[in-house]
Amino acid sequence: MTEITGAVEQGNDAELALDGSDAAISIRGLTKRFGNITAVNQISLDIKKGELFGLLGANGAGKSTIIKMLTTMLTPTEGEARVWGHDVVKERNLVRSSIGVVFQDPAVDGMLTGRENLDFHGRMYGMDGELRKKRIEEVLELVDLVEKADEKLEEYSGGMQRRLEIARGLMHYPHVLFLDEPTLGLDAQTRRYIWQYIRNMNEEKGVTIILTTHYMEEADSLCDRVAIIDNGKIVALDTPENLKDEIGSDTISLDVQSGAEALMQSLRPISWIKSIIANNGTIELMVDHAQSRIPEVMQQANRCCAKITSVGLHEPTLEDVFLKYTGRKIRETGSHANSMVARMHMRHG
């Protein structure tokens, strides 16, 4: 596992992985239909060993279905996929022993203690008594649950359950770890903790990680590369930086009380301003590297005696990228979102 840590740096040359030698996962034309509904539609993708890869999409976009096919929980309707070199249909058990999975909905036994849940897991992965004991202590420490180890899972908070599930997913030294919405429904602080664990596992242990999320910040801050999934298809695939660069410039918006005309006149000749839009007393400037341009804009305003009441700065986010490719914001989810809320209640209740 140690030799793969170096492969992370270059994020966007997946074509090189086509020979399969450094692909942790390779997917070709993967499709899943439920009756008339096509949940996943002809997806092809390579994920490199050591990569931290994100599937970003709204609820119901098909992310979980992709994960379930890759983890042998669902059989693909068409296409094929290999995980750590093993076919997900023909070599299920080899796939299963290469991976760790943290599912979207909790998959723990609430009547067993944390330690018993981990013990069950260790046996299912053929670990003998001594190794199990050692690993249980290690992973409990990793997620700060040593003191809670002998309490039943039904006593755990949602965040603690999640951490235990992440610990469990790592217990048997998987090559590839799947995290389906790892921070769904958790508070901001717990979410940051979990991000930190995920980063550590990837960087220090060299575990290849595939996570799904509908949180933009999560994909942006964690992932080497991101695939945006919409209606079961990949609509964009690149590093978060490149995706945001495609959207282009930053926006400086100025609320102008007086002298707006004069200010616009003086700004027009400046070469680094790509466009100027005036709207109801607000002037929007499209520029690159907006933060370093603001002082110059303010000097211009002083020179022509324009009175500015506030300055706003907007840098492109993955949200803008998502909007561009799918035509809507990620939070605009329909009835599916409600069922998610119901499930969250189940988890915490």
Next chain:
Amino acid sequence: MMKQDLYAIYSIWLREMLRFFRLKSRLFGSIASPFFFLAFLGVGFGNGASLPGIPKGLAYVSFLTPGIIGMTLLFSATFAGLSVLWDREFGFLKEIMVAPVSRIAIVLGRTAGGLTTGILQAVIILISGILLGMAMPSIQGFLTSLLFMILIAATFIGLGLAFASKMEDMSGFSLIMNFLIFPLFFLSGALFPLDRFPGVVKDLAYLNPLTYGVDGLRYSLIGTSAFSPALDLAVLAIYCSATLFLGAYLFENTEVK
């Protein structure tokens, strides 16, 4: 079979044991209703009353106890098979299914768990029956009855597993209870001799595996039976293999959505 599969069978069995003994209300609840059947019917009909078809001089409680043991096994084993549904509902099925062990090991682990808890409850009912006045069976009779208990339990674990593998949630559960489990119980001769059933109903009873299970238990424990014990054993063994095979086959192909 690989070492990993043996670990898995043990792991799943152990989990069933932990759950069974940890939830005291379930433990008592599962024993309570067969016990009440045994106590109220057994004592209520008394020792003197002789139902037609019951050999003369045989106390009703002696006749009834093997029937209630059959009932206990029917319910606990079907539940054990159907417990896949609970695991599906609460998500734990995914943790089991994603593990790198053969599906048959998972089925065997569940079966072992269901057999242990089922037979434990059955033995408690047997002891209750003896305390309520049933004649003490011989050691050999008791050991023979254990064989029948295993076959009965395995048959219905397989059946429960088959249903659970085809059901997506627990909504069909009460249908199974009302239109499968209770009819199987009442049509098994557990409460009174099969002779008392009218023609068509009797034919249905002859199709019921529990009929042969209860008859085999009566043969082992009180030395009286409607069929030959060899027939009981043969029919039960066929049903048992069939339902276990069907349960394992359907479970193997179940998808976890």
